[in-house]
Amino acid sequence: MIKTEKLSGFLEEEKNSSSEGENEESFEDGDICEDYELDKIFPFKYKLAQEYAVSLQKEYILSLCSDSTFTKAAAGISNGTIQLFDVVAERGLSALRSDFTQTPGSGSTVCGLRFLDETSNCLLVGTTNGYVRLFDLRAQREQALFDTTSESSTSKTITSFDCNANSRILCAGKEKYQDNVFLLFFDIRERRKLGGYFESHTDDITSIRFHERDPDLLCSGSTDGYINVYNIKEETEEDALLTTINTESSVDRLNWHKNVYEQDIISCITHTDFMLYKCEDGDEISKFERPVISTAIKRTNPANCNIINVHNMVDNDMFLLVGTNLRKGEVLRSLHVFNKTLVPLSNFEGNKQIVRESVYDMKTKCLLTAGETGIVSLWTPITNEDSDCTASKLKAVKKYKTKKIKPY
Known part of the structure; x- marks a missing residue:
């Protein structure tokens, strides 16, 4: 495992190679204000507490998850391996030994992780060759295998999966195959297939999310542009389908939230926009197109705007995490989603990669990010103690400089 101090040479090599073959137009980007203005505009401050490079072979991190207490995390790497971490806000990340490789067969990669x-003893690992594996992390061995490849009419490729709130049901979404798109369900405890939904989508499934508290509520998104909400207690797919939402785009990521009235809200990140919908009737609450988001993070070129994820905060608030695709994606910022507007929240200075995955803990306000350079970064909020320490150091430097004797 390579710690922060050993990253510099690797990152410099990445930086030099990244400029080759780039479209010159994509480099026409920058902040719309000065650095000192950014410091005032983004009021909630973070520091880069620690970072780990999971590989020196230019591997991507494709999946990232944490347990409910934010004490363990897992990163799925493009070479098919999993890296486990202990997470302690005060001490940072501690890499754990993981002696299992999740990819049986060539060309298969990790497509999802769930504790x-x-x-935090059991980890579900989805691989694109059609399997979801359940691992016991204490024994470092496989406990169960859920096979989605048994039906000849379905694709061999899993694109997304999730387990429900009581850890009883697993749902896996499939790639389109011969005009068929499947959502397949398994009983995790009994290790058996329960059935599937076959008519709700017409293209690849891209996101599956169970409700965090209601084990029977599920939403799915697809490149066909539709979000479907289901009550999986119902016996048939037709009865289970509660709501269908047409985003008129290609769905990339879905999440569940609550509004001030404790009503369920679904957030949707497409490949161009960010939207919020009411779960009950599918009505659109708000829509933020990429130029609006780019302006909100104080950048000039919407083409480089990378909409990463949306996370729940305390009191049913939420924030949108946004980066750039410019060079190595050094810009990483967050926006508070407030009253149908986007308000600048945090500027994560020191980011070294295009971020693709993130996990947030509302209790400690810590953020984990991972992405295309294979780095897992832990961001922690700057406390008053940190600020006082920094101020003391600045005063000491200033005082030292005033006593310096000039050589002439």
């Missing part, structure tokens, strides 16, 4: 329950 099964609050004990």
Whole structure:
């Protein structure tokens, strides 16, 4: 495992190679204000507490998850391996030994990770060749295998999966195959297939999310542009389908939220926009197109805007995490989603990669990010103690400089 101090040479090599073959137009970007203005505009301050490079072979991190207590995390790497971490806000990340490789067969990669329950002892790992594996992290061995490849009419490729709130049901979404698109369900405890939904989508499934508290509520998104909401207690797919939402775009990522009235809200990140919908009737609450988001993070070129994820905060608030695709994606900022507007929240200075995955803990306000350079970064909020320490150092430097004797 390579710690922060050993990253510099690797990152410099990445930086030099990244400029080759780039479209010159994409480099026409920058902040719309000065650095000192950014410091005032983004009021909630973070520091880069620690970072780990999971590989020196230019591997991507494709998946990232944490347990419910934010004490363990797992990163799925493009070479098919999993890296486990202990997470302690005060001490940073501690890499754990993981002696299992999740990719049986060539050309298969990790397509998702989920901790099964609050004990953090069991991890679900989805691979693109059609399997979801359940691992016991204490014994470092496989406990169960859920096979989605048994039906000849379905694709061999899993694109997304999730488990429900009581850790009983697993749902896996499939790639389109011969005009068929499947959502397949498994009973995790009994290790058996329950059935599937076959008519709700017409293209690749891109996102599956169970409700965080209601084990029977599920939403799915697809490149066909539709978001479907289901009550999986119902016996048939037709009865289970509660709401269909047409985003008129290609769905990339879905998440569940609550509004001030404790009503369920679904957020949707497409490949161009960010939207919020009411779960009950599918009505659109707000829509933010990429130029609006780019302006909100104080950047000039919407073409470089990278909409990463949306996370829940305390009191049913939420924030949108946004970066850039410029060079190595050094710009990483967050926006508070407030009253149908986007308000600058945090500027994560020191980011070294295009971020693709993130996990947030509302209790500690810590953020984990990972992406295309294979780095897992832990961001922690700057406390008053940190600020006082920094101020003391600045005063000491200033005082030292005033006593310096000139050589002439």
